[in-house]
Amino acid sequence: MRTMAREIAGCEGATVTVSGWVHRVRELGAISFVLLRDRSGIVQLVYQEKVGFTLESVITVQGEVAANQKAPGGYEVHVSSSEVLAPAEPDLPLAVNQDLDGVSLDAILDHRLVSLRNPRIRRIFVVQSAILKHFAAYLRTRDFTEIKSSKLIGTGTEGGTGLFQVAYFEDKVYLAQSPQFYKQALVASGMERVFEVGTAYRAEKHDTPRHLNEYVSLDVEVGFIDGEHELMDLEVEILAAVFEGVAADCAEELELFDATLPSRAELQQTPRISHDDARQIASDRLGRRLFEINPEAERALCDWALAEHGVEALFVYGFPRKKRPFYTYPDDSRTRSFDLLFRGLEITTGGKRIHQYAMLLDTLPRFGLTPEGMADYLQIFRYGCPPHGGFAIGLERLTQKILGLQNVKEASLFPRDRRRIRP
Amino acid sequence: MRTMAREIAGCEGATVTVSGWVHRVRELGAISFVLLRDRSGIVQLVYQEKVGFTLESVITVQGEVAANQKAPGGYEVHVSSSEVLAPAEPDLPLAVNQDLDGVSLDAILDHRLVSLRNPRIRRIFVVQSAILKHFAAYLRTRDFTEIKSSKLIGTGTEGGTGLFQVAYFEDKVYLAQSPQFYKQALVASGMERVFEVGTAYRAEKHDTPRHLNEYVSLDVEVGFIDGEHELMDLEVEILAAVFEGVAADCAEELELFDATLPSRAELQQTPRISHDDARQIASDRLGRRLFEINPEAERALCDWALAEHGVEALFVYGFPRKKRPFYTYPDDSRTRSFDLLFRGLEITTGGKRIHQYAMLLDTLPRFGLTPEGMADYLQIFRYGCPPHGGFAIGLERLTQKILGLQNVKEASLFPRDRRRIRP
Numbered sequence: 051m052r053t054m055a056r057e058i059a060g061c062e063g064a065t066v067t068v069s070g071w072v073h074r075v076r077e078l079g080a081i082s083f084v085l086l087r088d089r090s091g092i093v094q095l096v097y098q099e100k101v102g103f104t105l106e107s108v109i110t111v112q113g114e115v116a117a118n119q120k121a122p123g124g125y126e127v128h129v130s131s132s133e134v135l136a137p138a139e140p141d142l143p144l145a146v147n148q149d150l151d152g153v154s155l156d157a158i159l160d161h162r163l164v165s166l167r168n169p170r171i172r173r174i175f176v177v178q179s180a181i182l183k184h185f186a187a188y189l190r191t192r193d194f195t196e197i198k199s200s201k202l203i204g205t206g207t208e209g210g211t212g213l214f215q216v217a218y219f220e221d222k223v224y225l226a227q228s229p230q231f232y233k234q235a236l237v238a239s240g241m242e243r244v245f246e247v248g249t250a251y252r253a254e255k256h257d258t259p260r261h262l263n264e265y266v267s268l269d270v271e272v273g274f275i276d277g278e279h280e281l282m283d284l285e286v287e288i289l290a291a292v293f294e295g296v297a298a299d300c301a302e303e304l305e306l307f308d309a310t311l312p313s314r315a316e317l318q319q320t321p322r323i324s325h326d327d328a329r330q331i332a333s334d335r336l337g338r339r340l341f342e343i344n345p346e347a348e349r350a351l352c353d354w355a356l357a358e359h360g361v362e363a364l365f366v367y368g369f370p371r372k373k374r375p376f377y378t379y380p381d382d383s384r385t386r387s388f389d390l391l392f393r394g395l396e397i398t399t400g401g402k403r404i405h406q407y408a409m410l411l412d413t414l415p416r417f418g419l420t421p422e423g424m425a426d427y428l429q430i431f432r433y434g435c436p437p438h439g440g441f442a443i444g445l446e447r448l449t450q451k452i453l454g455l456q457n458v459k460e461a462s463l464f465p466r467d468r469r470r471i472r473p
Numbered sequence: 474m475r476t477m478a479r480e481i482a483g484c485e486g487a488t489v490t491v492s493g494w495v496h497r498v499r500e501l502g503a504i505s506f507v508l509l510r511d512r513s514g515i516v517q518l519v520y521q522e523k524v525g526f527t528l529e530s531v532i533t534v535q536g537e538v539a540a541n542q543k544a545p546g547g548y549e550v551h552v553s554s555s556e557v558l559a560p561a562e563p564d565l566p567l568a569v570n571q572d573l574d575g576v577s578l579d580a581i582l583d584h585r586l587v588s589l590r591n592p593r594i595r596r597i598f599v600v601q602s603a604i605l606k607h608f609a610a611y612l613r614t615r616d617f618t619e620i621k622s623s624k625l626i627g628t629g630t631e632g633g634t635g636l637f638q639v640a641y642f643e644d645k646v647y648l649a650q651s652p653q654f655y656k657q658a659l660v661a662s663g664m665e666r667v668f669e670v671g672t673a674y675r676a677e678k679h680d681t682p683r684h685l686n687e688y689v690s691l692d693v694e695v696g697f698i699d700g701e702h703e704l705m706d707l708e709v710e711i712l713a714a715v716f717e718g719v720a721a722d723c724a725e726e727l728e729l730f731d732a733t734l735p736s737r738a739e740l741q742q743t744p745r746i747s748h749d750d751a752r753q754i755a756s757d758r759l760g761r762r763l764f765e766i767n768p769e770a771e772r773a774l775c776d777w778a779l780a781e782h783g784v785e786a787l788f789v790y791g792f793p794r795k796k797r798p799f800y801t802y803p804d805d806s807r808t809r810s811f812d813l814l815f816r817g818l819e820i821t822t823g824g825k826r827i828h829q830y831a832m833l834l835d836t837l838p839r840f841g842l843t844p845e846g847m848a849d850y851l852q853i854f855r856y857g858c859p860p861h862g863g864f865a866i867g868l869e870r871l872t873q874k875i876l877g878l879q880n881v882k883e884a885s886l887f888p889r890d891r892r893r894i895r896p
Contacts, residue, residue, distance in 0.1 A: 052697065069697050070663075087663060088663070088665065089663060089665040104857075106856045106857040135828075136829060136830070136857045136858050137830075137857065138855070138857035139830070139856060161852075163658050163852045164852070164856060166658070166659065166662035166663075167662045167663055169663070172663055175620065175664070176618055176664075179618045179619040179620070183609070183619065186606070186609070193512070195602045196602040196605050196606065198601070198672075198689045198868070198886065199886055200886070200888075201624070201672050201687070202894060203895075204894055214639055215640045216637055216648065217637065217638045217639075218676075218889075218894060219678070221894055223894050225639065232887060235586050235896075238586070239589035239595055240510060240511070240512055240590055240592070240595055241595060241598070241599075242511065242512040247670070248671075248672070249621075249624050249672070253641075253642070264624070274475065405559055407559070407562070426586070426895055426896040429896070430586050432562050433529045433561040433565060433587060434530045434531045434559045434561035435531065435559050436492070436531045436558055437558060463620060463622055463623070463655070464655060466625050466641075468642065471625065471641060471646050472627045472849055473658075
């Protein structure tokens with residue numbers, strides 16, 4: 051029966067079995083101190099001999115637990131027997147047991163299978179797992195159904211650019227940029243409220259700290275809404291539930307990253323600013339006239355929201371029609387759409403969608419689309435679709451901003467970018 | 474404030490707003506009875522006039538709730554005002570309000586955006602959503618971390634056949650057949666216990682009732698196991714939790730499909746039979762000598778398990794080495810691997826994996842692989858990997874078998890097969 055490192059404190063005087071990775075070795079004369087790492091934490095092992103372990107070797111050990119104020123957690127294991135389950139080669143390309151602050155992101159990602167052993171890096175993904183848990187759990191309390199749609203599509207709903215092509219037997223298909231088409235179809239089918247957690251693909255060539263070519267999209271779509279403000283209300287509730295859940299499950303991780311999260315009350319103060327006003331506010335703060343809300347403006351707007359409303363987040367609504375996909379519900383030259391900016395970064399795009407068949411038929415030609423080309427999509431609306439809308443949250447961006455990471459790639463286990471296709 | 478169909482029974486005498494789809498219209502002189510469908514169920518509306526609704530139009534209605542023993546659920550709404558939110562065209566390609574038993578699967582899938590409106594079909598995916606919920610929930614209670622790995626890979630871990638090629642900028646990559654490489658990497662990284670819910674791809678040309686070219690794989694991988702029987706124990710516990718959860722959340726759906734599920738006690742009786750014994754049992758039951766466990770044998774074995782052990786499931790372990798991928802832990806000419814057959818179908822493949830670097834280096838050439846070609850994969854083991862193993866459950870197959878569907882494609886929202894790439 052294995053005892054986890056975290057449980058050792060309750061086992062003084064008992065003989066236990068612990069297993070894990072050799073995190074650090076320190077030899078003091080004939081005594082060796084080995085820090086053993088398992089998924090729960092680190093425990094000190096004491097050997098009355100020199101040990102020949104290479105770092106990262108996997109071992110399993112029996113011994114008696116004794117108090118020692120100098121040991122991590124205040125207890126250590128005096129080893130009586132010890133076995134190497136898998137020896138490690140001595141040529142680690144990166145330090146697992148040290149801070150990697152001085153190491154380039156490229157080196158960390160090139161050696162991803164080693165860098166993920168670093169406890170600080172691994173814990174990014176413990177937090178990400180908690181985000182996934184609480185996102186789904188909250189939506190289930192609101193009667194949402196989880197869906198899994200195909201990632202192989204005939205054409206892009208966002209227009210034809212930015213798609214990766216797949217050779218599918220004799221056909222050419224594409225990797226879906228979003229489950230937009232499918233989540234709307236399922237609202238219209240009578241599910242009314244759906245969410246999906248799935249990969250999404252953008253064949254865009256920019257290589258920036260905010261882009262991934264493959265990412266996980268947390269998609270939400272809701273029927274029978276009046277307008278986009280209900281969607282913003284829902285997103286605030288989702289984020290409040292996720293932040294509370296992460297704070298409860300990952301207190302240690304948040305402390306490790308020196309991360310704090312807005313409270314529910316703070317999130318509920320998130321201002322909602324029209325696109326025009328947002329441009330004005332950003333222009334004022336940056337001291338020059340902006341024509342669009344670029345990354346610099348996103349940062350300025352979040353600074354403004356923190357100063358004026360006590361929360362590093364804001365919704366920008368009323369985007370111009372030409373900046374939004376064809377399916378966005380129009381409002382004169384504007385749209386019933388929004389972005390959520392959080393800590394200087396857009397983490398969500400959403401809005402009300404066109405649900406009337408006649409309006410869609412009118413709209414397609416304005417975007418250079420034809421009813422024939424969009425026949426599958428149009429069938430959703432031909433047979434009665436309720437007013438609806440939705441949004442998508444980028445999982446890696448949300449993880450990044452929760453933990454204060456510099457680059458979104460740090461929040462992807464195996465990021466794919468312009469040049470990176472492995473490991 | 475909208476009232477759901479399911480809540481009407483508690484509202485006698487009250488004026489309510491209900492919204493949904495026109496499921497059926499019956500006119501009796503100057504009175505019209507309309508069945509309105511929403512995500513929760515069906516409610517009868519009574520109009521003192523002829524209504525011009527086409528089926529599937531989306532409407533919202535106010536009216537007073539009155540008891541009527543002849544109405545579904547015993548209550549109906551006497552309409553005082555009514556608005557059409559989205560009219561439906563009258564040329565529905567499939568009946569939404571009737572049993573589709575006589576309709577071909579091809580027609581159902583060709584018109585997927587309409588057939589999903591059929592309440593019986595839609596409810597397949599309500600059950601699927603519950604499976605997703607309870608699979609993840611159970612594993613989280615066992616300290617598993619949810620991961621999201623890349624679906625774009627440089628080479629296949631299962632060998633190079635059966636991969637879909639993706640044009641990735643100047644490179645060629647492939648759609649992953651499984652997250653095998655990544656889930657092993659994360660066990661080795663120190664997460665120890667991981668699960669993933671993600672799409673998987675097989676570019677296989679067969680078009681059968683048991684195959685999909687894109688499916689959702691419920692992947693599990695666990696470190697520090699002694700052998701494959703611990704994995705079977707874990708899978709029994711997962712399925713018991715999923716079945717109990719589905720029974721609790723989806724009682725109506727199970728009744729609609731006349732489906733029953735094995736109890737925890739029954740599942741714990743699941744026999745474990747060696748591959749040799751399984752061939753013998755199937756040969757005996759089918760009255761001829763079998764050389765492999767084909768679909769017919771899978772059915773015969775499940776019949777045997779039900780007759781002998783009271784559960785329509787069995788584990789087959791000890792598959793021959795040449796029938797398993799290179800990473801499977803060997804046991805002379807056999808392997809420490811297993812399948813789970815359930816109700817006549819293989820729904821899981823799993824096993825212990827090779828964790829020793831030296832053993833892997835020895836094994837690669839036997840499978841026509843080179844250390845250079847598998848360099849990324851080998852790095853997992855070069856630096857210490859615990860004994861581990863895992864398995865994958867096909868979400869669509871599990872859904873199919875829970876509900877007793879004839880074809881696995883019925884359990885995929887938007888199936889992709891040899892010829893089907895839309896909608």
